Amino acid sequence: xxxxFIYLIILSLSFSQTKVGTSAAPFLGIGMGVKSxxxxxxxxxxxxxxxxxxxxxxxxxxxxxxxFQAQSANWLVDSKLSTFSFSMPMFNNSxxxxxxxxxxYGEEIVTTVDDEYGTGDLWNASDFVIGSVLSWRITDRFSLxxxxxxxxxxxxxESATTLAGDIGVLYESSNKSIRFGSCISNLGPNMIxxxxxxxxKIDLDPENTxxxxxxLAKLKTDKWPLPIIFRIGLSGNFKINRFSKMLISTDAVxxxxxxxxxxxxxxxxxxxxxxxxxxxRNIGLDFTEEKYTFGIGSHLTIFGNFIEFNCAYQYFGVxxxxxxxxxLIYK
Numbered sequence: 001x002x003x004x005f006i007y008l009i010i011l012s013l014s015f016s017q018t019k020v021g022t023s024a025a026p027f028l029g030i031g032m033g034v035k036s037x038x039x040x041x042x043x044x045x046x047x048x049x050x051x052x053x054x055x056x057x058x059x060x061x062x063x064x065x066x067x068f069q070a071q072s073a074n075w076l077v078d079s080k081l082s083t084f085s086f087s088m089p090m091f092n093n094s095x096x097x098x099x100x101x102x103x104x105y106g107e108e109i110v111t112t113v114d115d116e117y118g119t120g121d122l123w124n125a126s127d128f129v130i131g132s133v134l135s136w137r138i139t140d141r142f143s144l145x146x147x148x149x150x151x152x153x154x155x156x157x158e159s160a161t162t163l164a165g166d167i168g169v170l171y172e173s174s175n176k177s178i179r180f181g182s183c184i185s186n187l188g189p190n191m192i193x194x195x196x197x198x199x200x201k202i203d204l205d206p207e208n209t210x211x212x213x214x215x216l217a218k219l220k221t222d223k224w225p226l227p228i229i230f231r232i233g234l235s236g237n238f239k240i241n242r243f244s245k246m247l248i249s250t251d252a253v254x255x256x257x258x259x260x261x262x263x264x265x266x267x268x269x270x271x272x273x274x275x276x277x278x279x280x281r282n283i284g285l286d287f288t289e290e291k292y293t294f295g296i297g298s299h300l301t302i303f304g305n306f307i308e309f310n311c312a313y314q315y316f317g318v319x320x321x322x323x324x325x326x327x328l329i330y331k
Contacts, residue, residue: 023257024160024191024224025153027103027127031055032083034071034326038295038312039265040279042249044233045170045181046265049308049328050087053097053133055231056168056183057145060087060095061135065306071326076319080104083326087133097133102126110156125155131166143170151191151226158195164188164226181233190223228256244270261285265293274298277312289317295324306330 033051036043043055050067052059071083085099105125109118131149138144147166152159168183198221203213235249247267254260265279275297282288295312308328313321 022225023227025127025129025151025186026227026257027101027153028129028151028186028227029229029255029257030075030081030101030103032071032085032099032101033069034295034310034312034324035267035275035277035297037314037324038277038279038293038297038310039247039249039267040263040281040293041253042233042235042251042263042265042279044168044183044231044251045179045235046233046247046249047170047179049330050085050097050099051083051326051328053085053087053099053135053145053147056170056181056233057097057133057147057166058135058143058168058170058181058183059145060097060133061093061137061143061145062170062172063087063095064089066331068329068331069326071324073322073324075103075322076316078106080106081324093137095133095135095137097135099131099133101129103128123156127154128152141172141174144168145170147185151188153191153193155193156195157197158193160191160193162189162191162226177237179233179235181231181235183231185229185231186226187228188226190225192223193221225256230254244268259285273300275310289319291315291317 031037031041032054033048035048036055043052047059047062049069050060051069066088069085073081075081082102087095087097089095103126107122107124110121110123111118129149129151131147133145133147135143135145145168149164151164152161164186165188166183166185170181172179198219200217200219201214202217204215205211231251231253233249233251235247237245237247239245249265251263253263262283263281268276277295279293281290281293292315293312295310297308297310299306299308310326312324316322
């Protein structure tokens with residue numbers, strides 16, 4: 001089975017082609033969770049904190065405590081990325097999760113052909129998604145999860161909204177050392193920009209006079225599909241000695257707006273308190289700025305609460321390194 005899985009990945013990479021720029025809301029492809037980013041985004045089969053619901057909604061069914069997560073990053077070109085997530089176990093082997101992702105592109109001065117130095121107004125742009133997750137532990141080895149999310153993209157006075165869903169499954173071996181996960185994300189209707197700036201006064205016959213020269217019309221914008229992402233992941237936990245252990249994970253990623261590729265991640269755990277992570281992204285893509293990731297984390301107990309801190313650096317080629325920081329509270 002594993003051999004056929006590897007052959008399938010190699011075959012898909014051989015015939016891959018780029019489809020960059022063919023979808024709306026590309027921010028949905030930004031990874032959530034600093035520990036996941038430190039491992040190169042190869043986390044479809046990894047059980048982490050509440051942020052793991054981004055990679056696979058089935059994962060939080062395996063978390064036995066309440067988890068709160070907050071993340072901040074200085075994203076590309078002076079934009080700011082913030083994420084928040086929360087998960088908790090419920091009754092009948094089910095778990096509930098909530099998350100928010102917000103990407104703020106900042107503000108700039110509005111310029112026109114007549115006012116090249118600015119009109120005095122400011123414009124901004126942002127992307128936003130809020131979602132809820134329900135996950136079930138069907139058996140002691142198999143979990144199922146689903147996500148419903150609201151997506152909004154805004155630029156100046158125009159915006160686009162839609163609803164989308166994710167579906168994920170997770171299977172782990174009897175000794176919990178090997179896990180297999182799969183998830184398909186962002187299933188939903190197309191997005192289309194709308195707003196007051198699309199209304200324009202036009203002259204249907206500028207060559208002649210004697211008619212209404214200020215007819216109100218509305219510019220038509222195209223509909224764009226969401227970036228559907230299909231992930232298949234395999235991970236394994238290995239004990240090195242009584243002081244340390246290692247987690248190795250790999251994901252095959254098949255996005256609708258890019259070529260198929262692989263992500264690989266490794267995490268070393270020392271004394272169950274220090275975490276060293278590294279990853280390699282976009283294996284199989286010829287033209288990409290994303291490659292290496294690495295991170296570190298640790299945890300401590302304060303007033304009976306389990307607190308974890310993580311940081312990661314993501315290499316973006318010409319953009320340099322992008323830092324990510326997060327903290328998690330386990331109750």
